[in-house]
Amino acid sequence: MKRCALVSLILFSVTFCFGQVYMTRNGNIKLSSDTPLESIRAENKDVEAAIDLNNRNIAFSLPLKSFVFTRSLMQEHFNEKYVESDKYPRSTFSGSFGETIPKGQDGSYPVKVRGKLTLHGVTRDVEIPGTFVRKGNVLTGTANFKLNPTDYKIRIPYIVRDKIEKETAIEVNIECNQKQ
Amino acid sequence: MVRLVFTLILFCSVLAGQAQDSSLLSMLDDSSAPGKKILVTQTFKAKRIVNTQTVEAPAKGDLNFIIMHRFGEINDGSYEFFGLDNATMRIGLDYGLTEKLAIGIGRSSLEKTFDGYLKYKLLRQSTGAGAMPVSVSLVGSITNYTLKFDNKPYLNAKYRTSYMVQALVARKITTALSLQVAPTWQHFNLVPTARDKNEVFSTSIGGRLKFTKSMSITAEYNILFPDQVSSIDVKNSLSMGIDIETGGHVFQLVFTNSQGMTESQFIPRTTGSWGKGDIYFGFNISRNFTLGKKGK
Numbered sequence: 304m305k306r307c308a309l310v311s312l313i314l315f316s317v318t319f320c321f322g323q324v325y326m327t328r329n330g331n332i333k334l335s336s337d338t339p340l341e342s343i344r345a346e347n348k349d350v351e352a353a354i355d356l357n358n359r360n361i362a363f364s365l366p367l368k369s370f371v372f373t374r375s376l377m378q379e380h381f382n383e384k385y386v387e388s389d390k391y392p393r394s395t396f397s398g399s400f401g402e403t404i405p406k407g408q409d410g411s412y413p414v415k416v417r418g419k420l421t422l423h424g425v426t427r428d429v430e431i432p433g434t435f436v437r438k439g440n441v442l443t444g445t446a447n448f449k450l451n452p453t454d455y456k457i458r459i460p461y462i463v464r465d466k467i468e469k470e471t472a473i474e475v476n477i478e479c480n481q482k483q
Numbered sequence: 484m485v486r487l488v489f490t491l492i493l494f495c496s497v498l499a500g501q502a503q504d505s506s507l508l509s510m511l512d513d514s515s516a517p518g519k520k521i522l523v524t525q526t527f528k529a530k531r532i533v534n535t536q537t538v539e540a541p542a543k544g545d546l547n548f549i550i551m552h553r554f555g556e557i558n559d560g561s562y563e564f565f566g567l568d569n570a571t572m573r574i575g576l577d578y579g580l581t582e583k584l585a586i587g588i589g590r591s592s593l594e595k596t597f598d599g600y601l602k603y604k605l606l607r608q609s610t611g612a613g614a615m616p617v618s619v620s621l622v623g624s625i626t627n628y629t630l631k632f633d634n635k636p637y638l639n640a641k642y643r644t645s646y647m648v649q650a651l652v653a654r655k656i657t658t659a660l661s662l663q664v665a666p667t668w669q670h671f672n673l674v675p676t677a678r679d680k681n682e683v684f685s686t687s688i689g690g691r692l693k694f695t696k697s698m699s700i701t702a703e704y705n706i707l708f709p710d711q712v713s714s715i716d717v718k719n720s721l722s723m724g725i726d727i728e729t730g731g732h733v734f735q736l737v738f739t740n741s742q743g744m745t746e747s748q749f750i751p752r753t754t755g756s757w758g759k760g761d762i763y764f765g766f767n768i769s770r771n772f773t774l775g776k777k778g779k
Contacts, residue, residue: 352511353507362507364508364512366519368521375545375773376771390658462729
């Protein structure tokens with residue numbers, strides 16, 4: 304009996320550790336800011352993300368230099384003056400969610416993700432509502448939220464303050480494949 | 484014994500579950516594409532250090548409008564208001580044809596000179612896989628001055644034309660410090676006397692040091708190799724300035740011993756001496772316009 308329990312426990316812990324992990328290396332994050340003076344659009348296609356459905360964990364890591372702006376000068380200013388990508392090359396997020404995503408069942412599931420977002424050397428606790436959509440072996444996570452640059456010690460110079468929204472809109476779309 | 488193993492495994496699995504939060508992130512970091520090649524950008528703020536071009540060129544579809552302005556010599560004295568009564572200038576347009584190739588045209592008031600050039604970004608400094616230590620841009624330019632001389636009717640367009648080929652080699656050493664070396668070859672179709680050489684070789688060294696996110700100090704020194712220009716008392720061109728960037732503009736406040744602003748003028752024709760106070764105060768203003776749009 305004891306042996307049986309032991310074996311099942313080992314099996315359980317193994318599946319626990321190598322659970323349902325979904326990953327991508329080319330997720331998509333868009334950012335936008337709209338003021339009457341200027342529209343700013345940028346897209347990053349090099350987002351790395353992993354979702355662990357068993358442990359209800361989620362992690363992101365993205366190189367900030369991969370943001371492509373519609374105007375090259377904005378891209379230069381973003382990297383050099385705002386996020387300082389030479390000094391802080393990546394932004395990361397590590398968090399968890401409370402909702403259970405049923406096994407092997409296609410469908411759309413709203414989730415609330417809580418965790419730590421690191422940008423420009425500053426780490427903050429954030430709560431982001433999002434949606435998981437499972438279709439076969441593909442799990443797509445989407446989220447829309449706003450981020451205030453000053454929370455991350457990104458100072459917008461007075462002279463361009465009217466051209467940049469107080470809060471930047473972030474649009475996340477990650478299509479993760481189940482890790483074998 | 485069995486109980487001990489049992490407890491241990493239970494402990495481990497709980498630990499694994501708790502550690503997952505950050506280990507998922509470290510798993511991502513571990514599996515990150517190893518050293519993806521990343522281009523080093525913004526080696527210089529402006530397309531010119533002061534007079535010499537930098538490795539930077541307008542991005543594809545970007546139009547850069549530049550006004551270079553030099554007052555008279557500071558040692559002209561109070562009658563000339565220390566040079567501020569006089570001015571020479573150059574208006575220029577630079578345009579990015581592709582990400583690597585740019586074209587530029589300019590007009591200087593000094594000797595009513597036209598200049599045009601092509602600039603090609605041969606190598607880009609990068610980090611990661613296949614890292615490149617330096618950026619290299621090649622410039623080919625042609626200059627033609629149109630000032631009328633009534634006593635020199637033989638001075639036709641050919642004689643007024645000169646050419647230049649310059650290899651700009653720059654490295655962004657730190658976020659703040661960039662240095663550039665530029666070996667230069669020039670050919671003048673006509674030189675003032677037989678003692679002067681038609682082929683003129685020189686090297687430009689320069690750099691910029693950023694001291695805030697938007698401001699930097701720049702300096703350049705053009706070494707003209709000896710015994711090439713003999714008919715005038717030529718000096719090496721030394722210039723320094725402060726760059727201030729505001730949005731799409733770059734303002735450069737400069738001090739230089741050269742009045743001319745094209746290579747055909749400031750490299751072999753600088754006669755001002757810093758020691759004697761033959762210093763021209765001036766500024767460059769450049770404005771970037773995005774004509775073509777990338778992406779959506």
